[in-house]
Amino acid sequence: MDLVAQEHLRDAFVPLDDRLLEEFERYWVSVLPGRRTSDLALPYFHLKSDGFWSLVPRPGMEQVVAAVDQIRSLGPLRASVLGARLDPNLFHLLVQRDTRNALRQVLIETYFAPDLWPTLLDVAQIAVQSVAYETRLRGLVRQPFALQEAIATGLEYRVEARSTAFRRTVVTAYNATCAMCGVRLKTPEGRAAVAAAHIVPWSVSHNDDPRNGVALCGLHHWTFDQGLAAITIDLRVRVSTVIGDVEGTQPLRVLSGRGIHHPTEAKFQPAPDALAWHLEHVFRR
Numbered sequence: 001m002d003l004v005a006q007e008h009l010r011d012a013f014v015p016l017d018d019r020l021l022e023e024f025e026r027y028w029v030s031v032l033p034g035r036r037t038s039d040l041a042l043p044y045f046h047l048k049s050d051g052f053w054s055l056v057p058r059p060g061m062e063q064v065v066a067a068v069d070q071i072r073s074l075g076p077l078r079a080s081v082l083g084a085r086l087d088p089n090l091f092h093l094l095v096q097r098d099t100r101n102a103l104r105q106v107l108i109e110t111y112f113a114p115d116l117w118p119t120l121l122d123v124a125q126i127a128v129q130s131v132a133y134e135t136r137l138r139g140l141v142r143q144p145f146a147l148q149e150a151i152a153t154g155l156e157y158r159v160e161a162r163s164t165a166f167r168r169t170v171v172t173a174y175n176a177t178c179a180m181c182g183v184r185l186k187t188p189e190g191r192a193a194v195a196a197a198h199i200v201p202w203s204v205s206h207n208d209d210p211r212n213g214v215a216l217c218g219l220h221h222w223t224f225d226q227g228l229a230a231i232t233i234d235l236r237v238r239v240s241t242v243i244g245d246v247e248g249t250q251p252l253r254v255l256s257g258r259g260i261h262h263p264t265e266a267k268f269q270p271a272p273d274a275l276a277w278h279l280e281h282v283f284r285r
């Protein structure tokens with residue numbers, strides 16, 4: 001329903017893609033915060049018994065999909081199905097906001113304890129807001145970069161919607177690859193090793209322009225925020241001399257002078273003004 005509301009799903013075919021995994025994961029951690037692994041494979045497979053959801057096998061896998069009575073993880077599921085198809089009449093109702101929201105309400109009130117109802121409605125609201133904000137961020141890169149321009153103010157967007165949109169825009173721009181070291185890792189649930197780092201922190205700039213962001217793995221995000229490394233205006237890694245020439249610093253020092261892994265499209269490249277600010281105020285010369 002969220003993917004229909006976001007216009008990510010434009011017909012009744014539901015691909016088993018990263019976007020679906022991401023949405024599922026957000027509901028999962030909201031309802032079961034202590035449980036680390038979500039598994040979309042179970043509902044995705046077993047919904048086929050409910051009469052409105054049919055699995056679309058990969059060519060040659062029709063008999064396998066028809067014969068098995070369970071598929072427990074994403075790897076085997078992806079190997080055997082292309083996706084799933086919703087009943088066309090149901091899809092028609094999901095496209096309309098009123099019926100979609102009515103069904104959402106019924107599902108939530110039927111299957112979840114009352115104390116979870118507000119949480120689940122929140123997740124849905126954030127999902128829709130994040131897409132609206134993402135559209136706005138993607139539009140910004142067509143205009144000249146303005147470091148001091150606050151993009152979102154007041155209560156227009158929820159904090160989670162903003163951070164989700166910024167992360168999705170920046171991480172997608174870099175194809176989930178760390179700009180500094182090139183690592184590209186994802187769990188089967190779709191969690192990426194990289195995050196979207198603000199070059200000029202949000203607390204200073206209130207600027208979520210994708211060009212004020214860079215995709216960095218956990219280690220290099222920390223290194224960047226601590227000022228132990230920076231990205232120069234000509235898009236090379238610069239490593240601070242304060243880390244010294246001692247054992248253990250080598251994995252960072254080898255990156256010095258290397259070109260960064262660029263975003264796939266040049267329009268998402270880090271803004272020189274933002275990089276200059278970081279070199280001036282955060283980087284340890």
Ligand SMILES: [Zn+2]
Pocket residue numbers: 178179180181182183216217218219220
């Ligand atoms: Zn890295």
